[in-house]
Amino acid sequence: MMKSLVSCLKPLILGAMLATIAAPAPLLAETVDAPVARSALQARAEALLDIAARHVAEKGEAGALDFARQSAFVDRDLYAYALRTDGVFLASGGSSAALVGDNVLDYTDTDGKAFFREMIEIARRDGQGSIEYRWFNPADSRGEPKTTLFRKVGEVIVAVGYYPPRATALEARAMLRTALRALDGGKDAALAEFQDLNGRFVRNDLYVFVVDAESGRFLAHGATPAMVGTDGFELQDPRGQYIIRQMLEIARKDGSGELDYFWRNPTTGKVESKHTLFRLSHGLLVAVGSYNR
Structure with a gap:
C-alpha cells in the first residue's frame, strides 16, 4: 500500500x-x-x-x-x-x-x-x-x-x-501604470523595453503585452516575443474565448477594463486562469495580467 x-x-x-x-x-x-x-x-x-x-x-x-x-x-x-x-x-x-x-x-x-x-x-x-x-x-x-x-x-x-513565483493583482496594476507612463515618453522605446527579458517589465510571471487597436496586431509581448506581428483578433484561449476582441470591445466603450481567461504561465509552463487589466492609450491596447491562485 x-x-x-x-x-x-x-x-x-x-x-x-x-x-x-x-x-x-x-x-x-x-x-x-x-x-x-x-x-x-x-x-x-x-x-x-x-x-x-x-x-x-x-x-x-x-x-x-x-x-x-x-x-x-x-x-x-x-x-x-x-x-x-x-x-x-x-x-x-x-x-x-x-x-x-x-x-x-x-x-x-x-x-x-x-x-x-x-x-x-x-x-x-x-x-x-x-x-x-x-x-x-x-x-x-x-x-x-x-x-x-x-x-x-x-x-x-x-x-x-x-515554488514558481506568482505576481499579485496589485503588482499587475502597478506595472500597467508604469507601462503607460513609458509609452507617454516614447512609443518605440517603450515597446522595445516591454520585451527586454532583463528589464523592469518582465518579472517572473508578470509582463506587458501591447496590441494595435486598429489592426489587432501584437506590437509587444513580454513572455512570447514570437507573437509580435500576429493577429490578435483571431487569438482564442483554450475555451474558445476571443481574448483581444473582448478586451478591445470593453476598452473602446470604457477606456479600460478587466478580463478573465486561460493562458500559459511563463514561469510554470502550465495553462492557468489569468486576470488581466488593460487600457486603451495612443491607439494601443496595453495590458498586464496576474495568474489566479
Missing part, C-alpha cells in the same frame, strides 16, 4: 494542503511552442544544485549530510536535499528533514503522485531532470505546485526545489 507523504508530515502540514485544479485544454500551437521564461528563482535553484552536486561528487554520500548543517547549501527559501537511488532519504537543509532515514519510493503528494519514485526513474535514465508536484509551502501555509531540479551523482540524487 502506498504511504501518503501528507500523513508522514502530518505534524507539520495538517490542514494545509489544497486540492489541485483540473488543467484546461492545450493552448494554440503558437503559444505552446514558445520557450518558457527562465526566472531569477530558477537560476538560483540551478546555482545551488551545482554547489550541492559538486560537494557530493567530492565527498561521496557522506557529503550529503552537510546539507543539514552547513549554510552553503541553503539560499534563503531554497535548500538542497538528497536521497539514494534505492529510495532512502539521506539529508535535507529544510522542512523535508523529517523524511531522513525513510524510504520514500511510495510517498505521494495530494494528487497521489509518487514523485520521488518518478524522480529516481528519471535520474537513473537521464542523469538529471526536473519534476513538478504539490508540496506544503511554509510561506503561506498551503499546498502549492513545486518544481524540483535534480541530478544523479553516483547513487545519490541531489535536489533543489522552488
Whole structure:
C-alpha cells in the first residue's frame, strides 16, 4: 500500500494542503511552442544544485549530510536535499528533514503522485531532470505546485526545489501604470523595453503585452516575443474565448477594463486562469495580467 507523504508530515502540514485544479485544454500551437521564461528563482535553484552536486561528487554520500548543517547549501527559501537511488532519504537543509532515514519510493503528494519514485526513474535514465508536484509551502501555509531540479551523482540524487513565483493583482496594476507612463515618453522605446527579458517589465510571471487597436496586431509581448506581428483578433484561449476582441470591445466603450481567461504561465509552463487589466492609450491596447491562485 502506498504511504501518503501528507500523513508522514502530518505534524507539520495538517490542514494545509489544497486540492489541485483540473488543467484546461492545450493552448494554440503558437503559444505552446514558445520557450518558457527562465526566472531569477530558477537560476538560483540551478546555482545551488551545482554547489550541492559538486560537494557530493567530492565527498561521496557522506557529503550529503552537510546539507543539514552547513549554510552553503541553503539560499534563503531554497535548500538542497538528497536521497539514494534505492529510495532512502539521506539529508535535507529544510522542512523535508523529517523524511531522513525513510524510504520514500511510495510517498505521494495530494494528487497521489509518487514523485520521488518518478524522480529516481528519471535520474537513473537521464542523469538529471526536473519534476513538478504539490508540496506544503511554509510561506503561506498551503499546498502549492513545486518544481524540483535534480541530478544523479553516483547513487545519490541531489535536489533543489522552488515554488514558481506568482505576481499579485496589485503588482499587475502597478506595472500597467508604469507601462503607460513609458509609452507617454516614447512609443518605440517603450515597446522595445516591454520585451527586454532583463528589464523592469518582465518579472517572473508578470509582463506587458501591447496590441494595435486598429489592426489587432501584437506590437509587444513580454513572455512570447514570437507573437509580435500576429493577429490578435483571431487569438482564442483554450475555451474558445476571443481574448483581444473582448478586451478591445470593453476598452473602446470604457477606456479600460478587466478580463478573465486561460493562458500559459511563463514561469510554470502550465495553462492557468489569468486576470488581466488593460487600457486603451495612443491607439494601443496595453495590458498586464496576474495568474489566479
